[in-house]
Each structure stands twice: as C-alpha cells, then as structure tokens.
Amino acid sequence: MYTTSTIAQTDRAACESEIEVLRRERLAYEQEILETDARRHEWQRQAADDLAVQYIMRTQALEAGARVDTLEDTGSSS
Secondary structure, three states: OOOOHHHHHHHHHHHHHHHHHHHHHHHHHHHHHHHHHHHHHHHHHHHHHHHHHHHHHHHHHHHHHHHHHHHHHHHHHO
C-alpha cells in the first residue's frame, strides 16, 4: 500500500528526473548555438582575410604598374 509519503517521493523523483532531462536539452541547445556562432565567426574572419589579401594584391599590381609607367616616362624623355 502506498502512503502519501511514498507517492510524494515518487512524484519528487519524477520531477527531478524531468528537470535533469530539460537541463541536458538546454545545455545541448546552448552548445549548438555556441558552435554555430563559432563557425560563423570563423567564416567572417576567413572572409576578412581573403578581402585583405585581395586588396594587398591589387595594391601591389597598381604599384608595379606605376613603376613601369615611371620607367617608361623616364626612358622616353632621355
């Protein structure tokens, strides 16, 4: 025969078990969000690095073109 105390203990154990399941689900969800954010930040960092390399290469190409133009101007005026 179940007593009120036994029923209360069973209910309490069931509630604690449910709370633990919800905590684990919440932690898994938060971990997923953090991992998604980390991937997004890495993608943004890589995109910024790629853009910086493009600008450096474009600047070097412009500088090289300017040197050629300068040499051509100097050579034609002699």
